[in-house]
Amino acid sequence: xxxxxxxxxxxxxxxxxGLCNVxxxxxxxxxGAAENGKLLGVAQFRVHGEYAVIYDLANSAVTEDMxxxxxxxxxxxxxxxxxxxxxxxxxxxxQNLSEILGFKRYAAGIYRINLEGYFDFPCKNK
Numbered sequence: 771x772x773x774x775x776x777x778x779x780x781x782x783x784x785x786x787x788g789l790c791n792v793x794x795x796x797x798x799x800x801x802g803a804a805e806n807g808k809l810l811g812v813a814q815f816r817v818h819g820e821y822a823v824i825y826d827l828a829n830s831a832v833t834e835d836m837x838x839x840x841x842x843x844x845x846x847x848x849x850x851x852x853x854x855x856x857x858x859x860x861x862x863x864x865q866n867l868s869e870i871l872g873f874k875r876y877a878a879g880i881y882r883i884n885l886e887g888y889f890d891f892p893c894k895n896k
Contacts, residue, residue, distance in 0.1 A: 772810070780796050811833065827860070
């Protein structure tokens with residue numbers, strides 16, 4: 771069963787980032803995804819006052835699981851929305867992932883979304 775959870779310690783965040791070939795950023799909050807004990811991915815993000823930035827949303831070095839990335843992305847967006855933040859940027863080269871999550875291209879490698887109403891109809895494809 772897929773499990774997405776917040777990473778509780780910086781030590782664990784550093785280790786998971788290393789397994790996902792992502793640069794560890796101690797100033798970021800992070801989520802991890804695993805299934806049956808197998809690491810599937812990591813996400814790192816920061817809240818910058820009125821907006822948030824997702825810096826990393828990546829699979830582990832030995833996994834390609836788009837579903838895990840989408841679910842982890844939605845979990846992060848839900849947390850950000852519950853904090854009252856509506857404007858979010860995503861830094862990625864994965865255009866497909868950004869579109870599945872509902873982001874719109876803002877600049878090269880940067881996508882934006884406004885979460886106003888995003889979770890009003892959770893089963894609707896954005």
